[in-house]
C-alpha cells in the first residue's frame with residue numbers, strides 16, 4: 001500500500017511480562033480500519049480463486065486433501081507469494097515489531113511468513129486444540145510467535161481464539177489428525193484442561209499473539225458472516241536437533257500424501 005500512515009504499535013513492559021507468563025497476548029489494535037478494508041479485497045481474491053491450490057498453497061485444513069465439495073476450513077499458505085505488498089502492510093510490520101519485543105530479539109534476526117484461515121458463514125469448522133509446534137518437522141525446535149488478526153468481528157460464536165494460559169511451558173503434546181485421518185492436515189490433541197481456557201474476542205484490526213507451544217483452539221463459525229483471519233508467524237532462528245523429536249502424526253501424513261500424490265506447502 002502506498003501513502004500508508006505511520007502507525008507503529010508499541011507493547012508495554014507489562015504486556016511483555018504477561019506474554020512471558022501466559023504464552024499469549026491480546027491487543028486491541030494492530031492496524032487501521034483502512035488497511036483492514038484493503039486486506040479484505042486481497043483475502044477474498046485468494047480464497048475466491050483458490051490461488052496456489054496446485055502447489056499446495058491452498059487446501060482445506062479440516063477436510064481430506066484434494067477432496068471434492070465445499071471447504072469447511074480453507075487455508076492459504078504464503079499469501080505473500082501472490083501479493084508481495086502484504087509484507088509492507090502496517091499489520092505485517094507491527095507483527096514483526098511486537099514479536100521482536102516479545103522475544104527480546106533484534107528485529108533484523110527474525111523471519112516472517114503469513115497464512116490465512118477462513119471460517120465460512122454457518123459451516124466454518126472448528127480449529128481443534130493444538131500446539132503449532134506439532135506441525136514443525138521433527139528435527140527443528142522452532143521459536144516462533146504467531147500474530148492473529150481478524151478482518152471480521154471474532155467472537156466465541158464466529159471462531160475467536162482460545163488459549164490455555166501458561167501452556168507454552170508444557171512439553172509437546174501427542175497430536176492426531178482430525179478424524180484420525182492423516183490425509184486431513186489439521187491436528188488436535190486431547191491433552192488439554194479446557195476448564196483453564198481463556199477466550200480472546202477481537203474487533204477487526206485487533207490481534208492476538210501466541211507462542212508456538214501455547215495450546216489454542218477456535219470454535220466453529222455459527223454466524224451468518226465469514227470469519228476471516230490473517231496470521232503472520234514471526235520466527236527467531238530455530239534450533240536444529242541432533243536427535244529428532246518423536247511426532248508419529250507427521251510420518252503418517254507424509255505417507256498419506258505420498259499415496260494421494262499431493263503436497264502441502
Ligand code: NI
Nearest residue numbers: 130131132216
Ligand atoms: Ni494454530
